[in-house]
Amino acid sequence: MDVKFESWKEIIKDENIAFKKTKVLTDNILSYCPGCGHGVVHRLVAETIEEMEIQDQTIGIAPVGCAVLAYDFFDLDMQQAAHGRAPALATAIKRLYPEKFVFTYQGDGDLAAIGGNETIHACNRGENITIIFINNGIYGMTGGQMAPTTLEGMVTSTSPYGRDPKLMGYPLRITELIAMLPGTYYVTRQAVYKPAYVRKAKKAIRKAFENQKLNKGVSFVEIVSNCNSGWKMTPVEANKWLEENMLKTFPLGDIKVDGELVKEL
Amino acid sequence: MTEEIIIAGFGGQGVQSMGKILATSGMKQGLNVSWFPSYGPEMRGGTSNVTVILSDERISSPVLNEYDTAIVLNQPSIDKFENSIKPGGILIYDPHGITRHPQRNDIEIYQVEAANKASEAGNMRIFNMIVLGGYLKIKSIVSLDFIEEGLKESLPERHHHLIPANLNAIKIGQEIIKKIN
Amino acid sequence: MSEIRLMMGNEAIAEAAIRAGCDGYFGYPITPQSEVLEYLMAEKPYERTGMVVLQAESELAAVNMLYGGGAAGKRVMTTSSSPGISLMQEAISYMAGAEIPCLIANVVRGGPGLGTIQPSQSDYFQATKGGGHGDYCLFVLAPSSVQEMADFVKLGFEMAFKYRNPVMILSDGVIGQVMEKVELIDPIPRRTQEEIIKECPWATTGKTPDRERNIITSLDLDPIRQEKHVMNLKEKFEKMKEDVMWENIQTDDAEYLIVAYGSSARISQKTIDLARNEGIKVGLFRPITLYPFPEKELERLSKQVKGILSVEMSLGQLIEDVRLAVHDRVPVEHYGRVGGSVHTPFQVLEALKEKIVNKY
Numbered sequence: 001m002d003v004k005f006e007s008w009k010e011i012i013k014d015e016n017i018a019f020k021k022t023k024v025l026t027d028n029i030l031s032y033c034p035g036c037g038h039g040v041v042h043r044l045v046a047e048t049i050e051e052m053e054i055q056d057q058t059i060g061i062a063p064v065g066c067a068v069l070a071y072d073f074f075d076l077d078m079q080q081a082a083h084g085r086a087p088a089l090a091t092a093i094k095r096l097y098p099e100k101f102v103f104t105y106q107g108d109g110d111l112a113a114i115g116g117n118e119t120i121h122a123c124n125r126g127e128n129i130t131i132i133f134i135n136n137g138i139y140g141m142t143g144g145q146m147a148p149t150t151l152e153g154m155v156t157s158t159s160p161y162g163r164d165p166k167l168m169g170y171p172l173r174i175t176e177l178i179a180m181l182p183g184t185y186y187v188t189r190q191a192v193y194k195p196a197y198v199r200k201a202k203k204a205i206r207k208a209f210e211n212q213k214l215n216k217g218v219s220f221v222e223i224v225s226n227c228n229s230g231w232k233m234t235p236v237e238a239n240k241w242l243e244e245n246m247l248k249t250f251p252l253g254d255i256k257v258d259g260e261l262v263k264e265l
Numbered sequence: 266m267t268e269e270i271i272i273a274g275f276g277g278q279g280v281q282s283m284g285k286i287l288a289t290s291g292m293k294q295g296l297n298v299s300w301f302p303s304y305g306p307e308m309r310g311g312t313s314n315v316t317v318i319l320s321d322e323r324i325s326s327p328v329l330n331e332y333d334t335a336i337v338l339n340q341p342s343i344d345k346f347e348n349s350i351k352p353g354g355i356l357i358y359d360p361h362g363i364t365r366h367p368q369r370n371d372i373e374i375y376q377v378e379a380a381n382k383a384s385e386a387g388n389m390r391i392f393n394m395i396v397l398g399g400y401l402k403i404k405s406i407v408s409l410d411f412i413e414e415g416l417k418e419s420l421p422e423r424h425h426h427l428i429p430a431n432l433n434a435i436k437i438g439q440e441i442i443k444k445i446n
Numbered sequence: 447m448s449e450i451r452l453m454m455g456n457e458a459i460a461e462a463a464i465r466a467g468c469d470g471y472f473g474y475p476i477t478p479q480s481e482v483l484e485y486l487m488a489e490k491p492y493e494r495t496g497m498v499v500l501q502a503e504s505e506l507a508a509v510n511m512l513y514g515g516g517a518a519g520k521r522v523m524t525t526s527s528s529p530g531i532s533l534m535q536e537a538i539s540y541m542a543g544a545e546i547p548c549l550i551a552n553v554v555r556g557g558p559g560l561g562t563i564q565p566s567q568s569d570y571f572q573a574t575k576g577g578g579h580g581d582y583c584l585f586v587l588a589p590s591s592v593q594e595m596a597d598f599v600k601l602g603f604e605m606a607f608k609y610r611n612p613v614m615i616l617s618d619g620v621i622g623q624v625m626e627k628v629e630l631i632d633p634i635p636r637r638t639q640e641e642i643i644k645e646c647p648w649a650t651t652g653k654t655p656d657r658e659r660n661i662i663t664s665l666d667l668d669p670i671r672q673e674k675h676v677m678n679l680k681e682k683f684e685k686m687k688e689d690v691m692w693e694n695i696q697t698d699d700a701e702y703l704i705v706a707y708g709s710s711a712r713i714s715q716k717t718i719d720l721a722r723n724e725g726i727k728v729g730l731f732r733p734i735t736l737y738p739f740p741e742k743e744l745e746r747l748s749k750q751v752k753g754i755l756s757v758e759m760s761l762g763q764l765i766e767d768v769r770l771a772v773h774d775r776v777p778v779e780h781y782g783r784v785g786g787s788v789h790t791p792f793q794v795l796e797a798l799k800e801k802i803v804n805k806y
Contacts, residue, residue: 055652055653056652056653056654056655057652058652058653059518059650059651059652061514068665069665071659071661071663074659075653075659076653076659077649077650077651077652077653077659077660077661078650078659078660078661078662078663079513079514079517079518079650079661079662079663080544080661080662080663080664080665081510081513081514082510082513082536082537082540085506085507085510085513085537088502088506088507088508088510088511088513088514089510089511089513089514089517090514091500091507091511091514092470092472092498092500092510092511092512092513092514092515092518092520092522093514093515093517093518093650095470095498095500096469096470096498096515096518096520096522097518097651100652117503117504117506117507118503118506118507118510120503121502121503121507285452285625288452288625289452292450292452292627297626297627298452298625298626298627299624299625299626300452300624300625300626301620301623301624301625302623304477304478304563304619304623324626325712325713325715325716325719325791326712326713326714326715326716326717326790326791327620327624327626327709327712328620328709328712328713328788328789328790328791329716329790329791330790330791330792330793331792418452
């Protein structure tokens with residue numbers, strides 16, 4: 001683009017602002033691949049915290065995974081956790097500071113594989129926390145290996161001939177699993193690949209944070225996302241593939257609302 | 266004064282609690298005390314033992330290889346600890362169910378027929394207190410007043426109504442203990 | 447007011463936690479230390495002081511709860527025994543890297559593997575040389591009595607926050623299970639939120655407008671910055687030497703020396719009495735902090751003795767620090783039972799004669 005920086009300066013004026021970044025995100029440049037859903041979800045979480053005016057009361061936890069550097073992007077007090085252990089950290093923080101808002105931001109390998117036990121037990125104890133779960137069916141950070149949520153037949157670097165359930169197990173629908181636990185209060189599956197879905201996901205995230213005021217248990221928001229790098233597709237192809245494949249195994253919608261299952265499992 | 270004691274028997278005979286009451290009472294009387302149990306699965310049904318030390322000095326090792334007194338309440342314990350008693354020391358045992366009796370002649374050997382007495386009284390749970398009574402008769406290191414205090418502290422409040430029966434059992438033990446060598 | 451009670455080491459550490467203003471205990475059952483969690487659950491400290499007690503789903507979860515709570519400036523602790531402590535090493539390394547204060551007690555049992563539930567001292571290397579991955583040290587306290595099990599909780603928290611580092615109480619099955627007289631301190635109130643923010647300005651207590659966000663992490667992908675961070679940690683580990691602790695017992699006229707910590711020091715104390723009855727002038731040097739190791743005092747003592755017996759229930763781990771401290775100026779030999787067997791005072795005496803007195 002042949003535009004000089006100086007001319008941009010003239011445009012950036014209060015009266016011209018049509019969209020403003022939330023102040024709960026820092027000015028650091030996101031480390032996520034172009035086309036990845038992480039950036040959108042970061043924005044939704046940050047906006048929610050800004051709108052609820054709880055920036056000074058929120059502690060976030062991001063464990064190992066693509067979002068390991070989430071603390072560079074959220075203008076919040078943040079803890080970086082060992083792989084899979086975020087729900088354990090969140091448990092302690094919330095129990096020691098019951099009045100604060102505590103959330104974890106985890107990927108599928110982290111939450112459903114190495115941290116499966118911490119996830120299940122934090123949910124089963126009904127910890128009063130918010131879990132944001134990004135499911136893109138692959139290990140993105142380490143370069144595209146098979147995840148517990150990898151679809152049947154899906155090719156990854158560690159399932160080069162496609163995931164064979166006989167050898168590698170089935171895609172794990174951990175969200176349905178934890179919805180069955182009495183300790184979960186709100187369980188939903190959302191997506192961010194279409195503007196309408198982004199708005200819905202935002203509402204779900206808001207509800208998941210608001211629920212912490214009720215002290216009734218875990219609020220769990222799964223976001224079915226893409227990994228165009230790991231899936232080896234363009235962002236547009238990846239979103240199309242997500243819609244045509246991921247949503248069959250991981251259908252969108254609320255699973256449990258206000259402590260009641262709203263979907264047959 | 267330092268008294269080093271091993272108490273051993275089957276799990277369920279009240280070996281650990283006897284030691285605990287003795288240690289608690291000793292502490293109440295102002296002594297330094299140490300109570301070190303055998304622990305783990307062997308407690309359940311197998312042989313259980315506890316080392317109790319009472320002293321008016323700082324206690325060094327809670328783990329010992331020889332003892333002033335051995336209170337041994339089953340055959341395996343007699344076999345195991347008879348030779349760990351210091352010369353001139355004391356062995357107290359209940360002859361009930363014992364086929365190989367202690368042999369040493371450089372120690373004092375006492376019998377306390379606590380199992381029979383407890384059975385006569387229809388209350389096997391006072392067995393260990395009868396034995397403790399016998400021991401206190403031979404070595405009056407801790408006075409009965411402090412034993413009562415020790416019982417109060419060792420027993421949960423809901424069992425405090427059992428304290429008179431326990432004190433009575435101690436008296437029985439004091440009466441029936443007899444030297445056999 | 448202070449109170450005198452007959453308690454097990456494991457009970458004493460639990461009661462001391464409540465009285466030391468501990469904010470949270472997170473644990474998982476394992477013999478021989480399950481009494482800690484049992485005592486706390488029965489005692490309901492959440493009613494006494496507001497202290498949180500939680501039985502975690504694993505040692506892994508328990509120690510990561512320490513990560514979360516410690517990073518938020520709270521006084522948090524856990525206890526476990528050898529196999530459980532092995533499982534915790536990942537998070538301990540993370541906490542050392544992220545400079546998170548916390549207190550961990552290991553009531554050691556015999557290994558390797560599932561080993562045995564009986565007492566041992568075979569986790570010395572693991573405790574004093576880091577234990578997990580990366581360059582780091584823990585501040586390690588070795589209690590040799592029930593009294594010290596209680597006292598080291600308060601001291602441990604002080605050291606953890608002074609150095610922003612995990613502190614380990616390295617105990618064993620003897621000290622955990624033995625009952626002794628213990629004088630308990632008057633309860634110290636838990637810190638208020640304002641006090642926590644003042645003491646721990648680095649903690650994740652919520653980003654207020656008056657400061658930048660607080661980030662707790664052990665990660666830095668830039669090797670130059672990470673190197674600087676590790677060098678800063680090293681400085682801290684060096685500084686810990688100011689808080690070194692030890693005890694000398696009958697060393698003034700000693701011609702021979704036993705070096706032992708924890709329960710082995712108690713057992714060896716009896717050995718010294720037995721030896722002196724036979725005319726052998728032997729003293730006991732007891733390191734109380736195992737990291738920092740009291741090397742200067744041991745070096746000083748080594749100049750007056752003809753030989754040193756390092757006594758521990760392991761194949762010989764403490765002995766390496768002893769040798770480093772005395773620079774091979776005098777002969778140093780090891781004695782110790784392993785695998786859950788506990789040496790007796792007499793066995794230590796026999797070893798002392800055979801390996802040291804009869805030779806040097």
